Amino acid sequence: MRLAELGERSGVPIATIKYYLREGLLAPGERIGPRTSEYGEEHLRRLRLVRALIHVGGLPVAKVREVLGFVDDESLGRTIRLGAALWALPQEPHPDGASEGDASQDAEADDAHEAALGEVDRLTASLGWEAVRQLAPISPSHASLVAAMAALRRIGYPWRSELLAPHAELMHQVAVLEFDFMETFDSATEQVEAAVAAALLFEPMLRALHRLAQEEESVRRYGMS
Amino acid sequence: MRLAELGERSGVPIATIKYYLREGLLAPGERIGPRTSEYGEEHLRRLRLVRALIHVGGLPVAKVREVLGFVDDESLGRTIRLGAALWALPQEPHPDGASEGDASQDAEADDAHEAALGEVDRLTASLGWEAVRQLAPISPSHASLVAAMAALRRIGYPWRSELLAPHAELMHQVAVLEFDFMETFDSATEQVEAAVAAALLFEPMLRALHRLAQEEESVRRYGMS
DNA sequence: TAGAGTTGGATACTGCCGCTGTCCAAGTGG
DNA sequence: CCACTTGGACAGCGGCAGTATCCAACTCTA
Numbered sequence: 001m002r003l004a005e006l007g008e009r010s011g012v013p014i015a016t017i018k019y020y021l022r023e024g025l026l027a028p029g030e031r032i033g034p035r036t037s038e039y040g041e042e043h044l045r046r047l048r049l050v051r052a053l054i055h056v057g058g059l060p061v062a063k064v065r066e067v068l069g070f071v072d073d074e075s076l077g078r079t080i081r082l083g084a085a086l087w088a089l090p091q092e093p094h095p096d097g098a099s100e101g102d103a104s105q106d107a108e109a110d111d112a113h114e115a116a117l118g119e120v121d122r123l124t125a126s127l128g129w130e131a132v133r134q135l136a137p138i139s140p141s142h143a144s145l146v147a148a149m150a151a152l153r154r155i156g157y158p159w160r161s162e163l164l165a166p167h168a169e170l171m172h173q174v175a176v177l178e179f180d181f182m183e184t185f186d187s188a189t190e191q192v193e194a195a196v197a198a199a200l201l202f203e204p205m206l207r208a209l210h211r212l213a214q215e216e217e218s219v220r221r222y223g224m225s
Numbered sequence: 226m227r228l229a230e231l232g233e234r235s236g237v238p239i240a241t242i243k244y245y246l247r248e249g250l251l252a253p254g255e256r257i258g259p260r261t262s263e264y265g266e267e268h269l270r271r272l273r274l275v276r277a278l279i280h281v282g283g284l285p286v287a288k289v290r291e292v293l294g295f296v297d298d299e300s301l302g303r304t305i306r307l308g309a310a311l312w313a314l315p316q317e318p319h320p321d322g323a324s325e326g327d328a329s330q331d332a333e334a335d336d337a338h339e340a341a342l343g344e345v346d347r348l349t350a351s352l353g354w355e356a357v358r359q360l361a362p363i364s365p366s367h368a369s370l371v372a373a374m375a376a377l378r379r380i381g382y383p384w385r386s387e388l389l390a391p392h393a394e395l396m397h398q399v400a401v402l403e404f405d406f407m408e409t410f411d412s413a414t415e416q417v418e419a420a421v422a423a424a425l426l427f428e429p430m431l432r433a434l435h436r437l438a439q440e441e442e443s444v445r446r447y448g449m450s
Numbered sequence: 451t452a453g454a455g456t457t458g459g460a461t462a463c464t465g466c467c468g469c470t471g472t473c474c475a476a477g478t479g480g
Numbered sequence: 481c482c483a484c485t486t487g488g489a490c491a492g493c494g495g496c497a498g499t500a501t502c503c504a505a506c507t508c509t510a
């Protein structure tokens with residue numbers, strides 16, 4: 001398949017495909033002439049993944065390049081390759097959300113952070129997530145969880161680890177399913193691609209469930225009016 | 226408190242506060258002279274909410290204006306006011322993620338959509354979420370859930386409603402807690418603000434838990450290497 | 451083989467968005 | 481009294497995801 005067909009089958013404008021090629025999000029096609037390249041099904045698959053990362057996941061192009069760099073790095077072992085790709089996914093839309101006001105506020109923020117840290121520690125201990133506990137100092141997901149809990153605490157919502165535990169257990173079941181799914185693919189690259197896609201697409205579903213539950217509870221409490 | 230102090234206590238640059246005033250995200254202060262205004266604690270609170278919506282929630286300024294418009298509309302009943310504010314929160318970062326390739330792909334997408342619709346229907350039926358079932362045709366959250374499930378299905382991940390049910394139940398418990406928290410505030414405006422903030426800040430926490438669970442499972446399966 | 455169309459490649463531009471810097475005349479405060 | 485601040489207006493910036501244009505070299509079709 002050549003460029004025009006790739007664009008047609010993927011629904012992505014040719015100018016945009018050229019852009020992705022330039023940015024290294026898409027490997028160049030196989031050269032079959034000085035000014036002609038042939039693209040395969042794997043290009044189509046990759047193009048769909050890129051679009052999903054950017055449009056569903058909301059990742060900036062630079063981040064996509066980083067993630068795909070790990071996905072494609074065949075010199076890495078599977079664990080590292082998968083871990084690196086998943087860690088490269090951004091943890092929060094905008095990590096610069098902290099306030100930097102006067103001293104009292106900074107102190108407030110630190111208190112919340114400390115408390116959140118302790119809460120997460122108790123949570124992972126009660127769950128027996130030993131790997132997570134070992135990785136805690138360097139794991140972006142761990143930092144992200146602490147930051148989110150601290151933010152909630154700062155607006156006066158001191159969430160307890162006991163309330164989080166059931167979610168955590170469920171998330172672990174979800175992770176098991178995701179990994180099972182991932183292992184149905186043959187090539188390591190496809191496996192990691194599948195894991196990234198699943199990790200990313202599951203989250204909007206969770207968010208939607210959360211909002212639906214809010215709707216239900218709102219109507220139950222206050223009626224439909 | 227005057228402009229300079231508001232900027233200092235919130236940590237938001239004065240130029241930015243002026244921008245928010247211009248954009249209508251922040252009510253003007255109380256005029257105490259032809260060129261002087263006084264700002265109160267509610268301005269500080271609102272400013273923090275605006276920052277949280279933009280930086281933690283990733284909302285564009287226009288969306289923030291829309292949400293706050295409902296939060297502030299005292300002519301609305303509480304149900305409507307709350308519902309409108311929550312519905313105005315964006316459901317997906319980039320809702321334009323669909324592909325529009327050739328006919329075969331469109332058909333594929335429709336199949337996935339139909340299947341997802343049925344799955345969600347069975348889910349809400351089994352949960353007894355009657356309000357959600359009634360609101361389904363107009364609820365953005367419902368549409369969003371269907372879209373997310375359809376996207377997963379399209380990449381070959383036909384999630385069953387049984388697997389979602391425990392999440393949904395948990396989310397309902399979460400919603401109950403959120404509403405309890407909301408009701409600890411006196412003024413309706415503060416209540417709705419609290420609900421919006423809680424709805425928004427809970428989601429990053431869930432995502433972080435999901436990713437931590439992935440880490441744990443990855444190490445359990447493939448070791449730390 | 452002629453002529454229309456496509457290719458990879460380079461470069462410059464667009465539009466949106468969240469600010470940010472500058473300027474101003476009118477007031478304020480020590 | 482005079483430096484400073486205020487509300488207000490407006491232009492500009494920097495980043496980002498594309499998009500448009502042009503090109504010479506090539507390929508396909510008639």
